Amino acid sequence: MSNRVKYLILGAGPSGLTLAEQLKRNNENDFLVLEKETVPGGLCRSEWVDDGPLDIGGGHILDVRRPKVNELIFEYMPENEWNLFDRDSSIHFRDGYVGHPFESNIWQMDIEDQVEFLESIAEAGCIKNTPMPEKFVEWIHWKLGDKVANEYMIPYNQKMFGDNLDELGTYWLEKLPDVSFRDTLRSCLERKPYGKQPGHASFYYPKTAGYGEVFERIGKALGDKLILGTQVISMELMEGDLKKVKCSDDNEYLAEKVVTTIPWKSYELIGFDEKIVGSIENLKSTAVDIEYFSENMDTSAHWIYEPNPEVSYHRILVRHNFALGSKGHWTETRSERVALKKREGSYHYMNEYAYPLNTIGKPELMKRLLSYMKGLGIIGLGRWGEHNHYNSDVVMELAMNLAHRLINER
Ligand SMILES: Cc1cc2nc3c(=O)[nH]c(=O)nc-3n(C[C@H](O)[C@H](O)[C@H](O)COP(=O)(O)OP(=O)(O)OC[C@H]3O[C@@H](n4cnc5c(N)ncnc54)[C@H](O)[C@@H]3O)c2cc1C
Structure with a gap:
């Protein structure tokens, strides 16, 4: 089967979903979104575990700082479905805790x-x-x-x-x-904190769902424009600057423009400059394992950083302090450190692509890659398309801006 579209969006995380939503809203319906998972939302997906929401991509909260993004989010999940918190985060230090x-x-x-x-x-x-x-x-x-x-x-x-x-x-x-x-x-x-405070000083978390809920709703509104459960395995440059994208279910798609939000390393690139394609090997990232434990913790913190090298995980999300009415906590552990863990949780999920690494030379590599691809009608967007440590509100704003550029170019 071959389908031809004007815009093919790879990945249905916050970037791909927002771009698609904005195209649709502006009466541009000549697009499709391809997503390997059966649920949209990417790293922001949540599951229901032990009578509460669990964000399987790690602790996910909504920063209040981007009004344009909040407005869009609240269209799908009204503000009264969210609790607003002032950040309370601490660092486990020696035998006690220090604020962050x-x-x-x-x-x-x-x-x-x-x-x-x-x-x-x-x-x-x-x-x-x-x-x-x-x-x-x-x-x-x-x-x-x-x-x-x-x-x-x-x-x-x-x-x-x-x-x-x-x-x-x-x-x-x-x-x-x-x-x-x-x-x-x-x-x-x-005896009080001074200095520029980190992001998420105030944040929203849903009252009765996980963070992923809003992205599931955006995905649902895209109807048959969103194709789930299909993994992109290659993209080939064809005559006339068309791009052929092949998927794991043997479907093929032809596109005038491709917007990719998936990791550059996760599929084959055929017919492109070999040096540019070769440089992709130098993009590094980490995988992070999420593990849930049903015990409540004696703290008011929403999350706790753990610098002790003897402890496997680097952060604890104290679920009962932000997903109100639920219990328990979950940990985030870089994949290479999972073997060090000393206790077994009742649920775990491994995110193969969690943090893009800001290695030496990455900005120059990405600049070359993105500018070459752009010349061929392929745009990198979001955490993986740009290989940048963006939060979800940032990628949503980038996607909104890109949608407006694409619409104006028509
Ligand atoms: C531990 C952790 C904590 C975080 N905490 C926060 C937070 O509190 N607040 C916040 O705003 N942000 C947070 N973030 C960042 C947030 O997860 C990202 O900004 C956001 O998910 C980026 O969206 P995206 O669409 O660009 O990428 P992703 O969410 O990664 O989406 C990419 C999509 O592409 C799909 N895909 C990948 N490969 C293929 C393929 N070959 N074929 C088809 N589909 C494919 C994936 O399944 C996924 O759905 C956190 C991230 C991590 C790892």
Whole structure:
């Protein structure tokens, strides 16, 4: 069977779904979305486990910061179906907990520790005006001082991204919470956090469902434009700049334009520049396992970061504190660390593609890849299409902007 469309969208996560929704809304119906799973939503999918929602791609909450995105989301799931929270997140540190971000909450430690951390931060390279290093580990020491680096940032990031942190670039580190030495000092003196706080300071979570619910509703509204349970296995460049996309169920699709939101490595590219295709091998990512435990936790935190290398997981999502009325918690563990786990949960799900890694050279690689593909009518969108560490609200906004560009080009 062969189907020809103007726009073929690969993947029905938040990016692909939003793009399709926006095309449809603007009376552009010459498109199809192909999705390998039987449920849309990508990393934002949820399942119902032990009488409550479980976000199988990890803890997923909706940031309040993008009104355009919220407006769209609330059309499918009205605001009164969501609870609004002020973020409460902490870091498991030694035998207790410190608020997140670490540098804003050193004041919660005892005085001796505060003095030691402050002394160490005061010695950091950025305070002493030494040149900014280009390697990840050196950058962390330079920015935060040896103590925060050794006791929290390095072990935590190794758990998240892998032991060789020097594979990572430093170009994305401005995304870290920006807390200056002055902010830390002031927070210790006044015993409250100072400094730029991280994202999700306020967030929404559904009252009676998981985060994935809204994406299932968007998917449903797409009707037969969304084809589920079909995995893209190859894309071939044909004459006249048409693209032929082949799927696991033997169906083939011809498209004038392809918008890909799926990992570049997850399918074969045929008839394209070999050097460009070869460079895709250098895109790295991690897989993350989600494991559910039915016990409640004695904390008000919505989630807890775990930097201790002896513990397999790097984060706990305290379900009963944000999915109100449910119980239990779940953990997030990078796949290579699953073997270290000491207890067995009652449910688990492995996400093969969870975090795109910000390796050295990635921005240049992606710039070349995306600009070459764009010239052939193939657009990379979202977390995997752009291989960027975007949250769902960000990819939705990008998809909305792309839809408007495509509509205006018609
Ligand atoms: C642990 C974790 C926690 C996160 N927490 C948050 C949060 O709290 N808030 C937030 O906003 N964002 C969060 N994110 C980010 C969020 O998951 C992403 O921004 C969002 O899912 C990106 O959407 P996407 O459509 O670009 O990609 P994805 O959601 O990954 O969707 C890609 C889709 O493509 C499909 N696909 C892949 N390969 C193929 C193929 N070969 N053929 C057909 N289909 C294919 C997949 O099944 C998937 O449905 C988190 C991510 C992780 C990993």
